[in-house]
Amino acid sequence: MTNRDILLSVRNLRTEFKTLNGPVRVVDGVSFDVGRGRIVGLVGESGSGKSITALSLMGLVPSPPGTVSADSIILDGTDLARLNSDEMRRKRGREVSMVFQEPMTSLNPVKTMVQQVGEPLAIHTNLNKRAIREKVLQMFETVGIPEPKARLDVYPHQLSGGLRQRAMIAMGLICEPKLLIADEPTTALDVTTQAQILRLMMALRERAGTAIIMITHDLGIIAEMCDEVNVMYAGQIVEQAGVFDLFDRPSHPYTRGLLASIPKATEKRTAERLNSIPGVVPNLAKLPAGCRFHPRCGDAMPICKLKQPELTDLGNGHKARCWLHDKEGAKA
């Protein structure tokens, strides 16, 4: 990927929260790129820091208690890390927007759909009410809301979960942002609705060239949608790869464990046990020394307990944070 094709480039993102037991670093040195019109996945279990990464990029981490710092967050030539909150507000909703997990709680129950879906336009453009209404109607058609005219003046509770999520996506896309961050956009939905929403997001990428950061815990969604994938564990990226590389040659033991533990709907029931990763995700306030995954890792070596591995380049843009792939680790 040449520099011109890169839309977002995040370097060394760190997010800390003050707690009663001292500061806890929830996102620790996250770096990745998103190409124009690409779909990039952030996948991990609860507590891995994937949602906080997204909120940090959007400038939506409440401070205090949170502090976000980064070497750079370059979105199309502008370093978001250097913007003050007013400048950031002008970017948000226009150049980068976000779709949240819970379509019920993230819509305002006392505003009609046209009011809230049109709000980014009211803020970022000088369109009048009529033009905004027209734009919202078009957007409702684009995201496949049936009878779009009848849905303009209704309240969120009058819509089903799938329709609410479509409206959220319409709101995210109404200013034609270059980047859409979708945080578990289908987790609260049924599978048949999920399939519709995912198909819609792919179609929008095709049509408008919107790049998408897809945050999910579901490796099935990653496999269906993403071009590149970042696997997160305890606040760090532990593996970064193209989607085919990741599924064909998972290189971090955590990724391998995750892939092995998914029950596959296409596979026969076996008498054998499902593979699982022993233990639980570590407490971020009491991280183990060395590699954060070593207490759960079947391949742990002495060095893993002592020293934290760096992301090692395995070629072809495939990187893994594991001593198994590091020269120093091989020597040890």
Add this chain to the structure above:
Amino acid sequence: MSDVLISTAGLSKHYPVGTGFFRSQHKVIRAVDGIDLEIRERETFALVGESGCGKTTLGRVMLRLIERTEGAVHYRGQDLHALDEPAMRAMRKKLQIVFQDPFASLNPRKRVKDILAEPLRAHAYGTRAEIEERCGELLDMVGLRRQLLRRYPHQFSGGQRQRIGIARALANNPEFVVCDEAVSALDVSIQAQVLNLLRDLQEQLKLTYLFITHDLSVVRQFADRVGVMFLGRMVEVGTTEEIFAKPRHPYTMFLMSAVPRPDPHQRNRERPLLTGDIPSPMNLPSGCRFHTRCPFAQAICRNEEPALSDRGGHTVACHFPLDQ
């Protein structure tokens, strides 16, 4: 394997709802509508369907945690609704449930030992010492250390809490356990641990499971037979093998094809997708409840509701079952 443990006949649960001005119009939501089902001893029967299809309600009506509107539940030939209060109470030892949300289903103000002791005390299990011993045994069974008995639920992770929920259900040696989305709230790596535990326990304790879930991938790996529900009706029942390889009801087929597959090489496969939304359970479509979304619907589907009928060992409620 073929002895029926629990069965239902025409089981229904209808909820009256008031709508309109001053709730003056009375309507009925048919959450569970005329279900005939047989679950055999020591099998895992999975109940799948989308939210609002009535699977949770069915599970609870079968345990008589909710009273039925019509129909019957037979447990080892005994009509559960014919039992009086004390007899039903005694019967509850054999019928247990594991709930979905491990954060909401354990009392935060009780220690683990009190949570586990409660069902034991309710059924006069024995002396204090015997109960204490049994609680320790239960924790062993679900793979937690006995020393944790004095802890409170908030000191455990989601997966550990679910183990405690399972231990509580097993306290009085049940025969039939309803697992209502028991692993849905857990991360995949933890989900696999809990599924393995459930499978081991089934083996050791000769349990029969009714496994309620919306996650079809789990069903494939875990269940012997599957029942698919749509808007309060059972639309298809068959062995896991048959349902996954040759779904006969169009709804089952669409449900299967909507599941994302964790293999990027299959992303371009042909995927028929459903359009539209589930009809409101208050205004059920006439005829087959699925006809408004079904691409194969004919005139008869709009007028006549198909009954579940046996089509080669695998029952389907459809006028035009798929032939694959």
